Amino acid sequence: MEPLALYVHWPFCASKCPYCDFNSHVRERVDHVRWRDALLRELRREAERAGRRPLVSVFFGGGTPSLMAPETAAALIAEARTLFDAPDGLEVTLEANPTSVERGRLAAFREAGVNRLSLGVQSLDEDALRFLGRRHDAVEAEAALEVARALFPRLSFDLIYARPGQAEAAWRAELRRALALAADHLSLYQLTIEPGTRFATEHARGAFALPADDDAAALYVATAEEAGRFGLLPYEVSNYARPGAESRHNLQYWRYGDYLGIGPGAHQRLSADGGALLATRRHRAPEEWLARVERDGHAVTGEEALAPPDRMREALLMGLRLAEGVDTARLEARCGMPFADAVDPFMLAACEEEGYLERPPGGGRLRATAEGRLRLDAMLPVLLR
Amino acid sequence: MTDTPLARIRNFSIIAHIDHGKSTLADRLIQQTGALTAREMKEQVLDNMELERERGITIKAQTVRLTYPAKDGQTYVLNLMDTPGHVDFAYEVSRSLAACEGSLLVVDASQGVEAQTLANVYHALDAGHEIVPVLNKIDLPAAEPERVRQQIEDVIGLDASDAVEISAKTGLNIEGVLEALVQRLPPPKGDADAPLKALLVDSWYDPYLGVVILVRIKDGRLRKGQRIRMMANGQTHLVEQVGVFSPKMVPVDSLGPGEMGYLNAAIKTVADTNVGDTITDDRNPAAAALPGFKPSVPVVWCGLYPIDADDFDKLRDSMGKLRLNDSSFHFEAETSAALGLGYRCGFLGLLHLEIVQERLTREFDLDLIATAPSVVYTVRKTNGEVVELHNPADMPDGTLIDSIDEPWIKATIMVPDDYLGSVLTLCNERRGQQVELTYVGNRAMAVYRLPLNEVVFDFYDRLKSVSRGYASFDYAMDGYAEGDLVKISILVNNEPVDALSFMAHRSAAERRGRAICERLKELIPRQLFKIPIQAAIGGRVIARETISALSKDVTAKCYGGDISRKRKLLDKQKEGKKRMRQFGKVEIPQSAFIAALKMDA
Numbered sequence: 008m009e010p011l012a013l014y015v016h017w018p019f020c021a022s023k024c025p026y027c028d029f030n031s032h033v034r035e036r037v038d039h040v041r042w043r044d045a046l047l048r049e050l051r052r053e054a055e056r057a058g059r060r061p062l063v064s065v066f067f068g069g070g071t072p073s074l075m076a077p078e079t080a081a082a083l084i085a086e087a088r089t090l091f092d093a094p095d096g097l098e099v100t101l102e103a104n105p106t107s108v109e110r111g112r113l114a115a116f117r118e119a120g121v122n123r124l125s126l127g128v129q130s131l132d133e134d135a136l137r138f139l140g141r142r143h144d145a146v147e148a149e150a151a152l153e154v155a156r157a158l159f160p161r162l163s164f165d166l167i168y169a170r171p172g173q174a175e176a177a178w179r180a181e182l183r184r185a186l187a188l189a190a191d192h193l194s195l196y197q198l199t200i201e202p203g204t205r206f207a208t209e210h211a212r213g214a215f216a217l218p219a220d221d222d223a224a225a226l227y228v229a230t231a232e233e234a235g236r237f238g239l240l241p242y243e244v245s246n247y248a249r250p251g252a253e254s255r256h257n258l259q260y261w262r263y264g265d266y267l268g269i270g271p272g273a274h275q276r277l278s279a280d281g282g283a284l285l286a287t288r289r290h291r292a293p294e295e296w297l298a299r300v301e302r303d304g305h306a307v308t309g310e311e312a313l314a315p316p317d318r319m320r321e322a323l324l325m326g327l328r329l330a331e332g333v334d335t336a337r338l339e340a341r342c343g344m345p346f347a348d349a350v351d352p353f354m355l356a357a358c359e360e361e362g363y364l365e366r367p368p369g370g371g372r373l374r375a376t377a378e379g380r381l382r383l384d385a386m387l388p389v390l391l392r
Numbered sequence: 393m394t395d396t397p398l399a400r401i402r403n404f405s406i407i408a409h410i411d412h413g414k415s416t417l418a419d420r421l422i423q424q425t426g427a428l429t430a431r432e433m434k435e436q437v438l439d440n441m442e443l444e445r446e447r448g449i450t451i452k453a454q455t456v457r458l459t460y461p462a463k464d465g466q467t468y469v470l471n472l473m474d475t476p477g478h479v480d481f482a483y484e485v486s487r488s489l490a491a492c493e494g495s496l497l498v499v500d501a502s503q504g505v506e507a508q509t510l511a512n513v514y515h516a517l518d519a520g521h522e523i524v525p526v527l528n529k530i531d532l533p534a535a536e537p538e539r540v541r542q543q544i545e546d547v548i549g550l551d552a553s554d555a556v557e558i559s560a561k562t563g564l565n566i567e568g569v570l571e572a573l574v575q576r577l578p579p580p581k582g583d584a585d586a587p588l589k590a591l592l593v594d595s596w597y598d599p600y601l602g603v604v605i606l607v608r609i610k611d612g613r614l615r616k617g618q619r620i621r622m623m624a625n626g627q628t629h630l631v632e633q634v635g636v637f638s639p640k641m642v643p644v645d646s647l648g649p650g651e652m653g654y655l656n657a658a659i660k661t662v663a664d665t666n667v668g669d670t671i672t673d674d675r676n677p678a679a680a681a682l683p684g685f686k687p688s689v690p691v692v693w694c695g696l697y698p699i700d701a702d703d704f705d706k707l708r709d710s711m712g713k714l715r716l717n718d719s720s721f722h723f724e725a726e727t728s729a730a731l732g733l734g735y736r737c738g739f740l741g742l743l744h745l746e747i748v749q750e751r752l753t754r755e756f757d758l759d760l761i762a763t764a765p766s767v768v769y770t771v772r773k774t775n776g777e778v779v780e781l782h783n784p785a786d787m788p789d790g791t792l793i794d795s796i797d798e799p800w801i802k803a804t805i806m807v808p809d810d811y812l813g814s815v816l817t818l819c820n821e822r823r824g825q826q827v828e829l830t831y832v833g834n835r836a837m838a839v840y841r842l843p844l845n846e847v848v849f850d851f852y853d854r855l856k857s858v859s860r861g862y863a864s865f866d867y868a869m870d871g872y873a874e875g876d877l878v879k880i881s882i883l884v885n886n887e888p889v890d891a892l893s894f895m896a897h898r899s900a901a902e903r904r905g906r907a908i909c910e911r912l913k914e915l916i917p918r919q920l921f922k923i924p925i926q927a928a929i930g931g932r933v934i935a936r937e938t939i940s941a942l943s944k945d946v947t948a949k950c951y952g953g954d955i956s957r958k959r960k961l962l963d964k965q966k967e968g969k970k971r972m973r974q975f976g977k978v979e980i981p982q983s984a985f986i987a988a989l990k991m992d993a
Contacts, residue, residue, distance in 0.1 A: 196949055199949075220944045260951050274953045320963075325950065353977070357921065382920055384945045388962060388966055389977075
């Protein structure tokens, strides 16, 4: 049986950040009991379809899942453990914001079974935090990190860089301060402008400009250098970890494994009988999702069996983000077609010659080099047939 | 109606620079003689094609038969021949002029003589015309009739003391023009009893009648029902209709010597009718054709490509329709790696090229891109073979070429003194050889021999810009001469882009090659691989630019929820590649080449 990961989406935030295009919503009040029941209901329904399988990980994302009642997390974790075969060290991650309110609830989440915390720090610079529309300051961020480090066996946090006007030296300094806070995992994202966000409007109006590509590339290289000095290695385009501390849950996505997605707008990839791979999506609007689950037991709005070439594209666009690259034999089995039919051999050779792609010794794998990962979005359309 | 005695016929054309009032005068003459009522009068009756009206350029010759009761009590037939108004149609102009005995030389009394006027006056003098100077726009405050009269005498050597002073716009002294035509122009000569000899002046395609042929009868009679023979191509046709233009088409039984009119004979395409040909009676043919016939040969060539590949068939159909009416326009299919499927097209000159391109765009609603215009070269190969080539892409390898001859022109440029220096510099830069430099008042007239190759490459634009629009320009073909010419290939990622290759003199090769490389560097977006752009003569690179690889293009965040969206984006990007041209491992958007070519024009 294919192992699977479980993702739970909590769609609510205290406020909407100007850069964020995730499925998040601000609501005055949330009926936590109804939400808990609905999430549990959808989980049971999907578990029934999936069958009993090894469970890789649980991940509470959002939105701001640290705003959910810790009891909800506890109930979902417990339910997942009964529905699937969970190993002793099951990775259970919660995303949280470093505001003082949430900081006070962290112990309860640890109690509920969360053993890995991912804090949305975003910056240690006050001006940058204001620009990013965050509700915490640098002092709160450091306090939250301290509490989290004491509570959770594993800790990660996010930073956003390549911000308007950000100089390389300033970023290196900020990053060093962050690295000294002794997390075993960091997600370091370059700021991008997503359609439909407040930043998209402001950027189009010329309110601010992002660094030019050459400068952004230099910042990326500087980032890997600084992280490397602290023993954190880039195992994915934007993710850095001490060896062994990688996010198992996210690796499941990037390795194109099965995952269940529960909650509004959550996506799911689940292998089914006869070698099919089903892509499922759910209603994005929180109230509609809730009403549908309460009425039908689920809020699925679309489901398709992915054709082999589509799977191949998905597997490669995810897998080449990883430093380890893809295992071509596993890819062929997972996607149901020969790897050689998925890529243009001439472009594959050109990318290898240019040092964008390589086949590590030992064989059986293809991976993007650091240079290749930096240009992955340009490489995929020419590489894939 | 057509038994007019020769003594009461006058055939004339009007020579004028654009905007000096030729069409307005023609309108007034038509009005004054009552050929059309005021209600029927559309402004500039003769220029009936939209484009012709807009730019004041006549493409086809046309005639109007006017009836004028003169002061001497006799009624005269005045045939006005409207000639094509541009140097590209020099041969067509010469045939139109050959159909007349005299010309009105219309000069704007405030502007004076322009280069184009001058060239056409010489054509008229060559045709043996009696020339009547007419000073137009005499009503304008800026009019200087005395100065312009003097200029006509100095520059052209015509006696302008009897010049008719008019205002075509207000209708002032149109009578004077009509009287001058009657009194000063000689009547035509001809023998009604000799075998038919008619000059084919022009022809055009009419959707209802088929090809309509404009003729001038020299000897004999042209009748309905007659079997005629085209002396140049030997084809015979049965005449279905004979008539005159009043300016409406009015059928008549026959046309006699000295007359102008039309015939149609179920001819399907103007390609079967050669301007300048002699039409005779098939049963009683003339012994010799009229002198001066020349088949029309394209002088300037370029590639025309549809921007949307789906328009290829439409382009072929549209060009076929244009050719129905314009046999001097040639086209043949060609393929370009950069631009896809298109046509190699031949034209009489740059204006002709521009007109055809504009008509295709406007009348047929096509989006087109034109490659840089090229002239026709005579290439002598080392094996003794001699070939004529107009597509740089067809040029043999340099080692196989013994020598290349290129066409030259004789250009006449008139320009106010202030800008003469810049104009001479421009001509010298373009390898010009000065033939003559004279002054008339504060205007200079420079006559230069120039390689046509240098003129098709943005010469007009540069001339306009260095003279702030005051220079006027005219040219005539002036033979071939050997030139130190090289083919410059443009290579993108080490592969030649046929559509961008061009011929240039060796001395200009590096400068122009560099300019194109720099421009392409601006136009081609950075991509996954670095792209070398080179200009080369044979295997020798003369200019080089490199577009560096893009430095970063990767989505920062990509998790389980993003997969579907990213995959769909990828599908869309692959779809977008249909508009790309592959050069080895890099793909260049077609739009970059189109932009590069547009900047050339």
